[in-house]
Amino acid sequence: MLYKKFYDKQAGTDEHTSPLRISSLGLGNMRLPTEGEDKHIDVQKAQEIIEYAYENGVNYFDTAYGYHGGESERFVGRVLAQYPRGTWYLASKMPGHMMDFKDGKLGFKGYMSGLGSSASGRIQSCPGIFEEQLEKCGVDYFDFYLLHNLCETSYGFYTDKDLRVVEHLLGQKKAGRIRHLGFSAHGRAETIDKFLNVYDCFEFVQIQLNYMDWILQDAGRKYEVITRRRLPVIVMEPCRGGKLASLGREQDAMLKAARPEDSVVSWAFRYLQSLEGVSVVLSGMTTMEQLKENIAIFSKHDPVTDEEKTMLDRAVKSLMNLVPCTACRYCCDGCPQGLDIPKLISLYNEVSYEKPFTLNFTMDAMTEAEMPSACIACGACSAMCPQNIDIPGVMGRFAAALK
Ligand code: SF4
Ligand code: SF4
The missing domain is CATH 3.20.20.100 (NADP-dependent oxidoreductase domain)
Structure with missing residues (x-):
């Protein structure tokens, strides 16, 4: 030992x-x-x-x-x-x-x-x-x-x-x-x-x-x-x-x-x-x-x-379809809803691996205004994203799965 x-x-x-x-x-x-x-x-x-x-x-x-x-x-x-x-x-x-x-x-x-x-x-x-x-x-x-x-x-x-x-x-x-x-x-x-x-x-x-x-x-x-x-x-x-x-x-x-x-x-x-x-x-x-x-x-x-x-x-990455967010936060300032976009994407990656979707401790403590359903799909974030992530699309899929 x-x-x-x-x-x-x-x-x-x-x-x-x-x-x-x-x-x-x-x-x-x-x-x-x-x-x-x-x-x-x-x-x-x-x-x-x-x-x-x-x-x-x-x-x-x-x-x-x-x-x-x-x-x-x-x-x-x-x-x-x-x-x-x-x-x-x-x-x-x-x-x-x-x-x-x-x-x-x-x-x-x-x-x-x-x-x-x-x-x-x-x-x-x-x-x-x-x-x-x-x-x-x-x-x-x-x-x-x-x-x-x-x-x-x-x-x-x-x-x-x-x-x-x-x-x-x-x-x-x-x-x-x-x-x-x-x-x-x-x-x-x-x-x-x-x-x-x-x-x-x-x-x-x-x-x-x-x-x-x-x-x-x-x-x-x-x-x-x-x-x-x-x-x-x-x-x-x-x-x-x-x-x-x-x-x-x-x-x-x-x-x-x-x-x-x-x-x-x-x-x-x-x-x-x-x-x-x-x-x-x-x-x-x-x-x-x-x-x-x-x-x-x-x-x-x-x-x-x-x-x-x-x-x-x-091996891990080949197992899952991760959204490739680097948490640079360039998208955050322009969000009219004040969403913490990289945090939501990280949660999306985490919970989408577990089928069916499961809420975790972090989401349990979040208010409605912080959830992906608060996204109004304005697209301001995607224009700022160096990874070209379709952020409103991710928010929409996340919100739908949580329902
Ligand atoms: S699309 Fe959604 S996440 Fe992106 S800036 Fe607009 S409200 Fe915020
Ligand atoms: S700009 Fe793109 S890569 Fe950077 S935090 Fe936002 S979603 Fe993630």
Whole structure:
């Protein structure tokens, strides 16, 4: 297993002086094997996975309040408890992305609505949730603790002056109950940047990063926003939920021709090995076969070369009909509707790859006036575009698909 020293900005340690050595492959505990119609964790198979991971060098285990309907934290904590504390690192998350704070009242929304009270009977408060998580995991501190999913819709919750979520967690850190504080994010690069400008206290950021989302979800810019502050990046969805295990017949053949012995999915992990700022790559492994393959990949430092990166780039672009916007923003000033055209085109590229169209967190937080349906097809933008993009046409297709 490859290990990296955790660069701890707050403690002033770096990749040479840090005492914390974490495995380059981490186990994400949101896709453990399940059984039956109600999809409870398959205790025997899931335990084998966690134990095999630990015994083969994985020491970073990631869970969250909502994973497996609230079962994951307790399960992971119970399995890890058989090993000496200090030989494994546990990460969990405050579920603020699924909570709201209205009229001074805190509650869960959406699919989490049954969780807080039924799981514990405690009053739903951020301090209460944190206590419940420690109890469920059977630990008296978290090695890593994150705000779960900073995005456009959760930004207000995490920065609320009355709730003081971050301040509370900093208090827990001071008390030694959190060793390292960070956040995960599905928000856009601008949102992550803004949040990091407001709070200088975070030590790492977890983002969705893989060679497809480098292009599709603007993950390259997110990576730059984080690493320019010398914060380590923890990667989630390295294989895009399994999509990078097989791209398409033509694309798979291209990768196989270049490295006949390698699986298609190994390219996704080798790609991440080439990014210096990446600390841990989390993979939610459901089967022993996936786990064994991933451990083998992470036992050798074998990053993709620049040439191979170009090939991956070509493979991804051949899979989708991307609108080739370079985000130069020449078109923006002349838009009578004040639309953020490059942002809309980037969202169009992202969601049009997913069929059927799915709204994402960014669009959830947008007003009608910011949506593609606000375009009046005046054409002022296209006249300014050096890429000759038919912008009103894109806006029309985007608006129609969203309907
Ligand atoms: S065509 Fe639409 S996006 Fe372009 S300038 Fe006019 S209103 Fe704005
Ligand atoms: S001018 Fe064209 S390339 Fe530049 S941001 Fe606008 S749409 Fe994108």
